[in-house]
Amino acid sequence: MLYQRSSALFDEAYKHIPGGVNSPVRAFKSVGGVPIFMKSAKGAYMTDADDNVYIDYINSWGPAILGHTHPEVLEAIKKQAEKGFSYGTPSELETEIAKLIVENVPNIDQIRMVSSGTEACMSAIRLARGFTGRDKFIKFEGCYHGHSDSFLIKAGSGAATFGNPNSPGVTAGTAKDTLLARYNDIEQVKDLFRHNQGEIAAIIVEPVAGNMGCVLPENNFLQNLRKLCDENGALLIFDEVMTGFRLGFGGAQEVYNVKADLVTYGKVIGGGLPVGAFAGRNEIMNHLAPKGAVYQAGTLSGNPLAMRAGLTTLELIRKDGNFYKNINKTTETLDFEIGKILNSKNIEHRINRKGSMMSIFFHINAVSNFEEAANANHSLFNNFFHQLLANGIYLPPSGYETWFISDAIKEKEIDRTLEVIRKFEYS
Ligand SMILES: *Cc1c(COP(=O)(O)O)cnc(C)c1O
DSSP states (O other): OOOHHHHHHHHHHHHHSGGGOSSGGGGOTTTOSOOOOEEEEEBTEEEETTSOEEEESSTTTTTOTTOBTOHHHHHHHHHHHHTOSOOSSOOHHHHHHHHHHHHHSTTOSEEEEESSHHHHHHHHHHHHHHHHTOOEEEEETTOOOOSOGGGSEEOOSSTTSBOEESSTTOOHHHHTTEEEEOTTOHHHHHHHHHHTTTTEEEEEEOSSBOBTBOBOOOTTHHHHHHHHHHHHTOEEEEEOTTTBTTTBTTHHHHHHTOOOSEEEEOGGGGBTBSOEEEEEOHHHHTTBTTTSSBOOOOTTTTOHHHHHHHHHHHHHHHHOTTHHHHHHHHHHHHHHHHHHHHHHTTOOOEEEEETTEEEEEOOSSOOOSHHHHHTSOHHHHHHHHHHHHHTTEEOOSSTTSOEEOOTTOOHHHHHHHHHHHHTOOOO
């Protein structure tokens, strides 16, 4: 494939945009090479600036769960655009989407819209702190909750120590209130509660992690977190920015039958437009301004175009009684068939999968936390990524990311993908 125009566009972007991109993972730093500039996307496919066509396994990092540019969503956005892009006042659409969500997702009474997953998680933590009157919270290594200061924290040395800033610009003062534990390690969480009694406002967790590659909760991890929160008067926050409306309409709460106190959303909820949200029971959500004292706001929150895109996407999912069955089946087929091919090539690997999320770790052992994900053979992944890319298969450009399967990926796309993987050679 030729990438002449893409390369020229990147050179030009590089002069005016830091690193040439508006979000770091797009820069291909992990896999090497020059990022490819897309110019259009429809169904299962994206077309780049040089007219190369790709089967897309990222789907905008999740939002395009119906496939790109679904005709009914497109029509709904067009119609709404005629009526205005943004009012800065309440509109009926906001209630419509809120109603659809709270009536069909377990355990939430109210939902507040924002414009990104970052905002949703940042606001959920503030609300948890305001509600409990406590400052500290626990997060897990390898889980991502957006780029607000208190989440950009890495583990210090020793299990039960304070976190350290993971980016310049995050202060030590902020870092001291974020406690780190290993994903799937309930003993570390117990330790943290023991050493910080009465100080922990919340645990925030990706109920299925997608930001260290796909990593599943094991040994009743989520149930045990629920129990520890109850015993210690802390709130359990499920970050369902990836899993919400993807694992099922009710997200991980429904699939694992564990109730969270607060839930954050993003990605699918906006159907491709910028939307995030956080939700919970009345007793907690009532603490939010203007009803309560915990402040949170947004000029474009509940934006009518974005609400229309999200609402139409969610309605289409709900109307199709087999939606999740179908995308889960597609993902299972990919898992089994890719596994067979890699086995036939004697390539050591593990495929982690839940619902329509999956990733391949080139690792001899199971991967159930960040350290294990980091120990996978990432140079082999990078090789795999580039060979597939050169043959029109677009995977997430990092071994620490998850594939998001869309409803537009059908037998034809699966067959083509497997055909390319059959020719894969580790070089
Ligand atoms: C993507 C993501 C976020 C951040 O969402 P943005 O819309 O990128 O700000 C937060 N949490 C999880 C689990 C995510 O996957």
